[in-house]
Amino acid sequence: MSSGPALVSILRQDSYLIASVHTxxxxxxxxxxxxxLVExxxxxxxxxxxxxxxxxxxxDSFGAKTLATIAEMARLRGALTVIVGIQPDVAFAMVQLGMGTAGxxxxxxxxxGLAYLNARVPRRPVRGPLGD
Structure with a gap:
């Protein structure tokens, strides 16, 4: 049982999922x-x-690797992933440490990010978890 605010919110918008990491x-x-996310x-x-x-x-490197893993798992499930909001200092540190987003x-x-997906992802009807 969680006693504090959510660490991550996953929202659905049309056929997209938006995961906001809060901390x-x-x-x-x-x-x-x-x-x-994969589920x-x-x-x-x-x-x-x-x-x-x-x-x-x-x-950190584990976080960056996990984001890349999420994107690959999503791709294998038919979804394109885009990472948004990398802060300038985080980007600088990632480059200095030789870390990246693995493509x-x-x-x-x-x-x-929404514009990127809209330009590359074919639109399909929105469906709920039970096909509604």
Whole structure:
């Protein structure tokens, strides 16, 4: 049972999932995010995923690798992933440490992330978890 605010919110918008990370996540929380997103891609038949990391002021190598893993797992389930909101200091540190996003597309913010997906993902009817 959680006693504080949610660490991550996963919202559905049309056929996309938007995961907003609200605070730094430890390794087990990153794994939970990965599992939740991959499960929800199938449940909602999502074809696009946006992971918003704007609230993060640090991203370690495990976090960066997990984001890349999420994107690959999503791709295998038929969804394109884009990471948005990487802060300038985080980007600088990632470059200095030789970390990257393993080819996962990035965008400045949520608006640009949605535009990126809209330009690349074929639209299909929105369906609920039971096909409604």
């Amino acid at each position: 730094a996540l430890d390794d087990s929380e990153m794994i939970r995010l990965r599992n939740n 929800q891609i199938g449940r909602y038949r999502s074809n696009g995923v946006i992971i918003d990391v704007a609230a993060l002021d640090v991203l 996962v597309p990035t965008a400045l913010d949520l608006e640009e």
